[in-house]
Amino acid sequence: MGRLLLIGRLARRDLRRRPLEAGLLLLVIMVAATTLTVGLLLHGVTTSPYARTRAATAGPDVVASVSPPPFNGGRPADLSGLDALTRAPGVTGESGPYPVIETALAAHGDSASVQVEGRDRGHASLDQPALTQGTWIRPGGVVVERSFAEAFQLRAGDRVTIGGHRFRVVGVAVTAAWTPYPSLFCLTPCGIQALGAVQGPPSAAREPDAGLIWLTRADLRSLGAQTVSYTLNLKLADPAAARAFVLRHNIDSPNAPTLEAWQDISQEDGEVVTDEQRVLLTGSVLLSLLALASIAVLVGGRMADQLRRVGLLKAVGATPKLIAAVLLAEYVFLALVGAVAGLVAGRLAAPLLTDQGAGLVGSAGTVSLTAATAATVIAVALAVAVIATFVPAVRAARTSTVRALADSPRPPQRTAWMIAISAKLPVPLMLGARIAVRRTRRLVLSVVSVGITVTGIVAVLAAHAQLTAQQVPGAAGLADPRTAQLNHVLLLITVMLVALAAVNAIFITWATVLDTRHASALARALGATPSQVTAGLAASQVLPALVGGIIGVPAGIALFTAVNPSRTTLSPQLWMVAVAVGAPVIVAALTVLPARIGANRPVAAILQSELA
Amino acid sequence: MTTGSLSYVGPVLRARGLEKHYGHGGGAVRALQAVDLEVATGETVAVMGPSGCGKSTLLHLLGGLEQPSAGEVWLAGTRIDGLGEKALAQLRRHALGFVFQAFHLMDELTAVENVELPALLAGRPPRTARLRAEELLDQVGLIERSQHLPSALSGGERQRVAIARALSNDPSVVLADEPTGNLDSAATRDVLRLLDRLRVAGQTLVVITHDARIAATADRLVSMRDGAFVEETRLTHGTTGPLGALAGLEH
Numbered sequence: 001m002g003r004l005l006l007i008g009r010l011a012r013r014d015l016r017r018r019p020l021e022a023g024l025l026l027l028v029i030m031v032a033a034t035t036l037t038v039g040l041l042l043h044g045v046t047t048s049p050y051a052r053t054r055a056a057t058a059g060p061d062v063v064a065s066v067s068p069p070p071f072n073g074g075r076p077a078d079l080s081g082l083d084a085l086t087r088a089p090g091v092t093g094e095s096g097p098y099p100v101i102e103t104a105l106a107a108h109g110d111s112a113s114v115q116v117e118g119r120d121r122g123h124a125s126l127d128q129p130a131l132t133q134g135t136w137i138r139p140g141g142v143v144v145e146r147s148f149a150e151a152f153q154l155r156a157g158d159r160v161t162i163g164g165h166r167f168r169v170v171g172v173a174v175t176a177a178w179t180p181y182p183s184l185f186c187l188t189p190c191g192i193q194a195l196g197a198v199q200g201p202p203s204a205a206r207e208p209d210a211g212l213i214w215l216t217r218a219d220l221r222s223l224g225a226q227t228v229s230y231t232l233n234l235k236l237a238d239p240a241a242a243r244a245f246v247l248r249h250n251i252d253s254p255n256a257p258t259l260e261a262w263q264d265i266s267q268e269d270g271e272v273v274t275d276e277q278r279v280l281l282t283g284s285v286l287l288s289l290l291a292l293a294s295i296a297v298l299v300g301g302r303m304a305d306q307l308r309r310v311g312l313l314k315a316v317g318a319t320p321k322l323i324a325a326v327l328l329a330e331y332v333f334l335a336l337v338g339a340v341a342g343l344v345a346g347r348l349a350a351p352l353l354t355d356q357g358a359g360l361v362g363s364a365g366t367v368s369l370t371a372a373t374a375a376t377v378i379a380v381a382l383a384v385a386v387i388a389t390f391v392p393a394v395r396a397a398r399t400s401t402v403r404a405l406a407d408s409p410r411p412p413q414r415t416a417w418m419i420a421i422s423a424k425l426p427v428p429l430m431l432g433a434r435i436a437v438r439r440t441r442r443l444v445l446s447v448v449s450v451g452i453t454v455t456g457i458v459a460v461l462a463a464h465a466q467l468t469a470q471q472v473p474g475a476a477g478l479a480d481p482r483t484a485q486l487n488h489v490l491l492l493i494t495v496m497l498v499a500l501a502a503v504n505a506i507f508i509t510w511a512t513v514l515d516t517r518h519a520s521a522l523a524r525a526l527g528a529t530p531s532q533v534t535a536g537l538a539a540s541q542v543l544p545a546l547v548g549g550i551i552g553v554p555a556g557i558a559l560f561t562a563v564n565p566s567r568t569t570l571s572p573q574l575w576m577v578a579v580a581v582g583a584p585v586i587v588a589a590l591t592v593l594p595a596r597i598g599a600n601r602p603v604a605a606i607l608q609s610e611l612a
Numbered sequence: 613m614t615t616g617s618l619s620y621v622g623p624v625l626r627a628r629g630l631e632k633h634y635g636h637g638g639g640a641v642r643a644l645q646a647v648d649l650e651v652a653t654g655e656t657v658a659v660m661g662p663s664g665c666g667k668s669t670l671l672h673l674l675g676g677l678e679q680p681s682a683g684e685v686w687l688a689g690t691r692i693d694g695l696g697e698k699a700l701a702q703l704r705r706h707a708l709g710f711v712f713q714a715f716h717l718m719d720e721l722t723a724v725e726n727v728e729l730p731a732l733l734a735g736r737p738p739r740t741a742r743l744r745a746e747e748l749l750d751q752v753g754l755i756e757r758s759q760h761l762p763s764a765l766s767g768g769e770r771q772r773v774a775i776a777r778a779l780s781n782d783p784s785v786v787l788a789d790e791p792t793g794n795l796d797s798a799a800t801r802d803v804l805r806l807l808d809r810l811r812v813a814g815q816t817l818v819v820i821t822h823d824a825r826i827a828a829t830a831d832r833l834v835s836m837r838d839g840a841f842v843e844e845t846r847l848t849h850g851t852t853g854p855l856g857a858l859a860g861l862e863h
Contacts, residue, residue: 414720414761423728423738430732438720522716525677526730527705527781529698600697604677607716608668 007322011329014309025298025331026338028503029385031496032284032291033342033377034349039280040373041350050176050266056130059176060233061242063127063265064249064257065100067229081257082232090245093235095126099217101225102210103163107154113210114148115178116162117231118220126233127177129214134171137216141170148181148211162213163223173214177233179268181211232257275486279463282563283493286456288384290500293449295388297507299331300442310396320397327393328386335385339378343369346377412438412519427532431523432539435516442515443544446508450548451555453501454583458556459563460490461575466564502590509541509591513598520599521606530599537595542584549583622689624816625651625674625785630683632669632839643669644839647683651785654814656807658827661836667820668789670836674818675708675787676700688784705734709778713790715770717762723773724749724758730780741780748776752806768799775806779815786810788819792826804829 015022053059064085068077079097086094098117105114119137129136129143134156137143142162144154149172154160158169174180236242242261250259310323318326347369415437422433436443467486513520520533528536553576632644644666651657659667672678673685676692685693687707692700704710709730717726724745731741749755752772762770771791778786791807792800800823808829810817819826827833828847835843 411763412720419721419725423725423732423741427733427735434720518716519718522718523729523733524701525675525704525710525716526777527701527733529701531698532701532733602678604672607677607712607714 003322007325007329010313010326011333014326015330015333021298022330022334024503024507025295025334026341028291028294028298028500029335029338029381030341030345031500032287032384033339033381034345035280035284035287035342035493035496036380037343037346037369037373037377038350039284040376041346041369050269053130053174054176054262054266057174057176058124058126058128059262060095060126061236061239061262062234062245062259063177063262064232064234064259065229066097066255066257068227076228077230078255079230081251081255082230085232085234085249085257085259088245088249090236090238090241091234092237093126094232095124096232097230098232099220100229100231101163101220101223101227103223103225105152105160105162105211105213107152107158107160110152112148112152114162114213115210116213116215116220116223118217119214121216124233126235127175129173129175131171131173133173134169136171136173137214137219138170139216139219140167142167142213142215142219143171143173144169145178145180145212145214146172146174148213151181152211162215163225165219165223167215167219175212176262176265177231178212179265278563279486279489279493282459282559283456283489283497286452287493287496287500288380289452290449290497290504292384292388293445293452294500294504294507295331295385296392297442297445297504297511299389299392300511307396307399310399311401314401324393324397327396328389331385331389331393332382335381336378339381342381343374343377412515413440427528428535429539431528431533431536432543435512435519435536435540436543438519439512439515442508442511445504446541446544447548447551449501449504449508450545450583450587451551452548453497454549454552454579455555455559456497457494457579458553458576459560460494461579462557462560463490463564465572502586505541505545505587505590506594509537509594510598512540513537513594517598517601517606521601521603524599524603525607530596533599534592534596537598538588538591541591541595542588545584545587549580552583553580623650623686624653624688625649625818626684626686627670627674628684628686630670630673630685631681632666632673632678633681642839644673644680647839647841649674649834649841651816651818653784653816655832656811656817656819656830657832657834658819658821658830659834659836660822660824660827662822665836666839667822667836669839671787671789671818671820674785675710676703705730706781707784709781709783709786711771711774711778711786711788711791713793715762715767715774715794717770717773717777719762722759722761723754723765723769726762726773727776727780730777734781736781744780745776748779749773752776753802766799767795768802771795771799771803772806775803775810779810785816785818788817788821790820790822792821792823800825 064082066077066079066082068075082097085091098119100115100117102113102115104111121137129145131143132146134143135141142160144152149155149169154169154172156169156171160167160169236245239262243263246259246261246264250256313323313326314320418433418437422430425433436446464487516537520537523533523536524530556579557576627647627649630644630647630649631642634641634643647666647670649657649670659670661667669678673680673693676685676687676695680693683693684691687703690703692703695703718729721729724742727748728738728741728745731744732738736744746755746758749758752775754769754772754776757765757769762773765773771794775786775788775791778788788807792803795803804826807817807819807826811829811831817830819830821827830847833845833847834841835845
């Protein structure tokens with residue numbers, strides 16, 4: 001107990017001696033923990049909003065629909081198949097069939113294709129859309145599906161034109177029988193009637209998105225559509241067997257109904273969140289790796305500074321084991337605090353990132369932080385801190401007392417081939433190359449840090465290109481909430497990656513400046529100008545950044561392909577080259593200031609202090 | 613060995629009213645006060661005095677490693693105390709060579725790589741720099757050890773490498789700060805012989821020391837106390853007189 005108390009006290013005092021570094025470490029761990037928390041929290045929101053919506057709207061187990069076969073001379077859809085389904089074994093209830101037509105909606109100067117479902121004014125036993133705003137349909141008054149209403153910025157009270165007739169929006173509602181905009185399942189090819197005359201028929205692969213509108217059966221008839229489809233909602237005795245029911249009754253015939261199980265609708269609903277979850281989890285892995293590099297650099301830098309303190313502890317009787325325990329305790333404490341702060345921040349940030357529930361009841365704001373999520377985040381943060389701390393802590397603990405008390409710098413590593421090659425380079429590059437290879441571990445961390453960042457950015461660019469390629473023609477003026485949301489998440493990940501990488505670049509440069517203060521002073525005493533030393537210090541960071549940039553591009557493509565195996569759209573090569581070249585340029589810009597400060601330190605004082 | 617290449621006639625190194633203060637107000641420390649010094653081309657001047665008397669500060673000011681608080685420093689007819697860092701660096705590169713008590717060799721570079729470094733910093737072709745470095749190592753008797761790292765060399769050998777490095781760019785003046793301060797007797801004798809050979813070859817030398825044997829190799833001895841010169845002695849016959857015998861040098 002006394003020993004633990006001693007370790008705690010020593011660790012606390014050490015942290016207080018350097019509050020800025022401790023704060024930076026905390027920040028780095030917190031950022032990584034926040035991202036990981038958000039990524040893990042999204043597991044919970046993939047299914048729960050749909051389940052809540054299904055319960056609130058008495059969602060059907062199976063939705064069946066029929067459309068008139070094409071080129072049938074204007075004959076109506078055959079409803080006998082739907083009628084037969086109501087008598088099928090296992091069916092315990094139904095609502096409908098409801099007529100559905102496809103037409104154009106115009107409002108706020110924009111137009112879009114919509115599926116319009118004629119409903120009764122009374123309450124349906126199955127699939128009664130739940131209102132989130134206003135009232136249910138009435139003559140002349142329509143209700144708009146919520147995600148479409150949000151994309152089109154429609155509210156109760158707005159006036160809209162549907163199929164050339166004027167209506168008033170009286171409500172906004174959600175349903176579990178249709179996938180929300182923009183993934184709405186179209187009973188007829190979306191957009192052919194509504195927008196085809198203006199923009200030409202869309203390709204099969206790029207159907208324009210359609211919204212969903214409910215109005216009364218009488219209002220639907222007043223639109224005078226020639227092609228009317230029908231939907232029928234079915235309740236089964238065993239909802240879990242819905243897919244089996246669909247398989248049994250889906251018949252490959254133009255007149256036969258098309259069936260969709262509730263599980264498939266739920267899956268489509270979850271796609272938006274699944275994509276976000278994938279992006280965030282991948283991003284959090286990258287950020288955790290960057291955090292690992294940051295912590296390793298910070299810890300390494302701190303260890304170099306606290307070597308004398310280690311010597312003092314040893315001189316008064318502390319064992320190497322106790323010293324290693326004190327050092328590890330410091331970082332474990334910071335990791336714990338950072339993880340808890342990250343859990344709180346992630347829990348607060350998740351609803352902002354996962355407002356996918358526009359078409360569903362509830363949203364990610366209602367997700368709960370489970371013990372498993374909290375344990376995972378804390379375990380990852382601890383693992384990162386321990387891995388980054390272990391080597392320098394053990395090294396410091398094993399350093400001889402005399403050397404530690406003398407606080408003499410660790411001898412640099414010699415890389416003979418690089419020294420030979422660098423002799424042929426201009427002075428700043430010669431100094432830079434020699435500085436870069438003095439510390440292999442730090443060099444690797446520099447390469448890894450930039451490599452991870454470029455990997456992330458290239459993957460983000462590829463994802464962005466993919467989203468752009470998926471933009472649907474004909475939805476002019478409408479924001480695709482799925483694309484906007486994913487772009488939002490991608491931007492957030494990019495900003496966090498770049499911010500952490502920038503912090504890393506500055507940390508590494510400063511650690512290098514401190515480590516090479518004697519070598520830099522000596523180079524100046526032997527005739528190197530301050531600007532040559534500045535350029536050399538900056539070059540020592542730019543060279544690994546260049547390598548990291550070059551490695552990061554193929555790694556980013558590989559990451560994107562691994563996360564999205566079915567997606568092959570990549571961002572333009574020019575962008576990739578720009579990222580690879582831009583990374584070292586940005587690193588150079590970030591490192592110039594600390595390098596300049598380091599290069600302009602008084603030569604005589606440094607050389608004299610080495611003598612002392 | 614070659615001497616400096618500047619064609620200036622007169623004292624190659626001159627200091628007038630040199631002062632250096634550290635700190636401000638009542639707490640200011642006067643490290644150097646009103647120091648005048650002239651060093652002729654080819655002359656060896658030893659500066660002696662107790663620890664903390666301002667010897668190293670004087671050397672730093674003469675070498676442009678620090679700026680004086682007052683006074684002037686002239687090198688080969690050029691006033692250097694007001695020069696910027698870039699100009700001072702170029703001056704150090706071509707006109708000055710430094711030898712430090714702690715050797716200050718780059719740990720990761722071999723002996724020959726350390727010696728060629730000033731030439732590379734001066735922009736000399738790598739081949740030329742390497743040949744010159746090998747020539748200098750040969751002159752200091754370390755050509756066989758040219759590929760050794762400093763950690764594999766003795767103290768005396770390290771200092772001889774440092775002296776070779778100081779000569780890499782054929783400087784007008786070599787400034788040596790306690791060159792034998794970290795050495796044992798045998799190594800000290802080796803370094804003394806080397807400095808004497810430099811003196812004989814006409815290399816201008818300013819040596820800071822509190823070792824009487826090294827002072828004995830000089831043409832002139834300046835004694836310092838409390839930041840000021842207190843005595844100046846011209847040593848006739850260099851190392852051939854009694855002082856030379858004291859130094860243990862053989863001619």
